[in-house]
Amino acid sequence: MQIRTALNFFLAPLLAAGLLTGASAATAAGDPEAGKAQALVCAACHGQDGASGIDPTYPNLAGQNEAYLLKQLRMIQTGERQILLMAGQLIGKTEQNLRDLAAYYASLPGKLGEAAGDDDSIRLAQGIYRGGIYEKGVAACSACHAPNGQGNAPAGFPVLSGQPKEYTIAQLTAYREGERKSDESFGGMMRGVAGGLTDKEIAALADYLQGLH
Numbered sequence: 001m002q003i004r005t006a007l008n009f010f011l012a013p014l015l016a017a018g019l020l021t022g023a024s025a026a027t028a029a030g031d032p033e034a035g036k037a038q039a040l041v042c043a044a045c046h047g048q049d050g051a052s053g054i055d056p057t058y059p060n061l062a063g064q065n066e067a068y069l070l071k072q073l074r075m076i077q078t079g080e081r082q083i084l085l086m087a088g089q090l091i092g093k094t095e096q097n098l099r100d101l102a103a104y105y106a107s108l109p110g111k112l113g114e115a116a117g118d119d120d121s122i123r124l125a126q127g128i129y130r131g132g133i134y135e136k137g138v139a140a141c142s143a144c145h146a147p148n149g150q151g152n153a154p155a156g157f158p159v160l161s162g163q164p165k166e167y168t169i170a171q172l173t174a175y176r177e178g179e180r181k182s183d184e185s186f187g188g189m190m191r192g193v194a195g196g197l198t199d200k201e202i203a204a205l206a207d208y209l210q211g212l213h
């Protein structure tokens, strides 16, 4: 194993822990009630409950942490994270509007699905989720996204559990190919992690995450 890979494996979670204090300062309270009124148009794609997207490539927003949601909304608005379907949705929204939307979706109960893979697939995913892949420098997902997939709210690390498999596959692939760069302020950590994953590993992880709790 290369030294750099070993460093990446051990340092990524430490680096993440070090970011906690800085990230929490960016968290500001929004008003869920004001967000609810604005979310009517969002429901057309993300569902009335924020967790029943009309297509499995659309993410659940319900129960996602506020800091992560706010950050993504800001990046989607500026085009730093490019989502064609959402391009027109955030035009003209103020910073307070985005905060209210983030607070609203964070206040809704999350929804859990079920893993559908066979034993081999679940074992593969669980091994990576809990222990990473040492030889490839892939850090354990649980270090940042928590053993139960609930993420880390103060740090703004997203909840993964319950996300539809197709959405997660698309995101991990996009990070791996360098197409999603919204982790820039986190030092590109998700691109680093996903860079070591094969299609098979990504599919197994995405399936496993649907039911992780």
Ligand code: HEC
Residues within 6 Å of the ligand: 038, 039, 041, 042, 043, 044, 045, 046, 057, 058, 059, 060, 061, 064, 069, 072, 073, 083, 085, 086, 089, 090, 101, 158, 170
């Ligand atoms: C026309 C359909 C559509 C509408 C309307 C829409 N979205 Fe989305 N949204 C998407 C799709 C598709 C994605 C994921 C795209 C991707 O990255 O693959 C997404 C992603 C997101 C994400 C990122 C979630 C994550 O886990 O990273 C947030 C936050 C979000 N939408 C919030 C909203 C809000 C708030 C509104 C209303 C103001 C809204 N969306 C309206 C289709 C839509």
Ligand code: HEC
Residues within 6 Å of the ligand: 012, 013, 016, 059, 128, 129, 138, 139, 140, 141, 142, 143, 144, 145, 156, 157, 158, 159, 160, 168, 171, 172, 181, 182, 183, 184, 186, 189, 190, 193, 205
């Ligand atoms: C060192 C910390 C860290 C590790 C380890 C890590 N992640 Fe992440 N993950 C993050 C951060 C931070 C983000 C948000 C980045 C952004 O804004 O794009 C994220 C985002 C994601 C997303 C996108 C969520 C969404 O709603 O769009 C997925 C999927 C994901 N991670 C899966 C994984 C998997 C699977 C593993 C293990 C193979 C893993 N992560 C390991 C920190 C980490």
